[in-house]
Amino acid sequence: MAWHAGLRLDYALEGGRTVARFAHDGPLRILQSLYPEGDATCHNVLVHPPGGLVGGDTLQVRVHAAGGSHGLVTTPGASRFYRSEGESALQDVHIVLDERARLEWLPLEALYYSGCRAENRLVMEVAPGAELLGWDIAALGLPQAGQPFLKGEVLQHLELRGHWLERGHLAAEDTALMDGPLGLAGHRCLASLFLACGDELGRARREALLDCAREHIARSALAATAGATAPGPRVVVVRVLAPLVEPAIQLLRAIRVAWRPLLWDVQGAEPRGWHV
Numbered sequence: 001m002a003w004h005a006g007l008r009l010d011y012a013l014e015g016g017r018t019v020a021r022f023a024h025d026g027p028l029r030i031l032q033s034l035y036p037e038g039d040a041t042c043h044n045v046l047v048h049p050p051g052g053l054v055g056g057d058t059l060q061v062r063v064h065a066a067g068g069s070h071g072l073v074t075t076p077g078a079s080r081f082y083r084s085e086g087e088s089a090l091q092d093v094h095i096v097l098d099e100r101a102r103l104e105w106l107p108l109e110a111l112y113y114s115g116c117r118a119e120n121r122l123v124m125e126v127a128p129g130a131e132l133l134g135w136d137i138a139a140l141g142l143p144q145a146g147q148p149f150l151k152g153e154v155l156q157h158l159e160l161r162g163h164w165l166e167r168g169h170l171a172a173e174d175t176a177l178m179d180g181p182l183g184l185a186g187h188r189c190l191a192s193l194f195l196a197c198g199d200e201l202g203r204a205r206r207e208a209l210l211d212c213a214r215e216h217i218a219r220s221a222l223a224a225t226a227g228a229t230a231p232g233p234r235v236v237v238v239r240v241l242a243p244l245v246e247p248a249i250q251l252l253r254a255i256r257v258a259w260r261p262l263l264w265d266v267q268g269a270e271p272r273g274w275h276v
Contacts, residue, residue, distance in 0.1 A: 002056030002087075003027060009061070011042060011101070013068035018042040020071060028059060037269050041070040045273055046107065048079070053091065055084030055117060061093045065101035065130070072104040074271045078139070078245075079107065083115030083152070093122045097130035097198065102264065105134035106256075106271070109189075109245050112140050114150045114172065121157040126198040126234075131263065135252055137191040139245045140170065149178075149188060160196040164235045187225065187241040191248040193255055195263070200233040208262055213238050213255050220251050 005026030012019055017039035022030045027049045034043040048059065065071050081089050091110075097103055105122075112118055126132055136158060141149030154170040170177065177183040184190065195201075195209065213228035217238070220226065225241040238255055242248035257268030 002058070003050055003053070004058045004060075005048065006060040007046070007062070009044065009046075009063045009071075009073070011063075011065040011069040011071040011103070013066065016040070018069045018071060020044055028061070034272065036272055037266065041072060041266075043072045043074070043271055045271075046073055046075050048075075052080030052082050053089035053118070054082045055089055056087040057089045059091045061091075063093070063095045063103065063105070065095075065097045065103045067098045067100045067130075070102040072106065072271065074273060075107040076273055077108055079110045081110065081112045081116040081118035081120075081154075083113055084117045085115075086117075088117040088119050088155075090119045091121065092119075094125075095123070095132065096125045097127055097132055099127045099198070100129040101127070102130065103132045103134075105132065109137040109139050109191075109249065111142065112138065112149065112152065112154050112170075114141050114147055114152055116152040116154070118153070119155040119157070123157070123159045123161060124196050125161045126196055128198045130198040132196045133194075133256065133259065133263070134196070135191065135193045135256075137245065137249055137252070138170075138189065140172075140188040140190075143188055144244065158192070158194070160232075160235060164196065164232050166192075184241060185225075187243055189240075189242040189245050189248045191240045191242070191245075191252055193238040193240075193252045195236045195259070197234045201230070201236065205262075206230055206236060209236050209259060212258050212262060216251065216255050216258060220247075222247055222251055226251060 005028040007028040031045040156168040260268040
């Protein structure tokens, strides 16, 4: 039996404090709001109690941040897309930021099991003066557990509406893509950290972010398979290929920590759950 779950999360600034309210349908929840950085930034953990998706399952998440608010959303662990012999499993996330809002979308990695049929969509609408700092981390198979990604397919969709669109179709049987030098070159983790803005980034600010990211990449063991670019005037992206999740997410975390003071003059605090 397929699971269908939906959640709406709304952030608002009330009396100098970012407040989160949510409504859900099915097995999808937001845990208690946390304020490790003070009242201005509200941290929330998105929980899916079944723990994974199979064919026909749908998770639909809608996030809205009102002007002046700053929300941060993460997850307690990896999302899992299990083997399917029929329908695809869908995770559909739509984020809308009003003017001067900030959001950090930082779910932990998505694990795609061999034989899965999965679609992972993230669509963002960002108003002038608003900014979204987020990432997407995909792990194909479980190589450390002896379960390589031998069958199945994954459709990825990242979009800043009207300004940036990336779509990728990853099929296990496509050996040129999976193992070729112009494809994943044998790597099974692909990750992106991005800043999506409602206005065009000024040159000085854009170059500061790129220089910062490139300095971290140069010191990383993944220097040969990572890079930072600005694919459009409102977007900066760091892309990483790695054999496993851990080194990729470690690099993205370090860059995020370094970007936050450059972007918003706030410290690079990490969610408490990442240290458990």
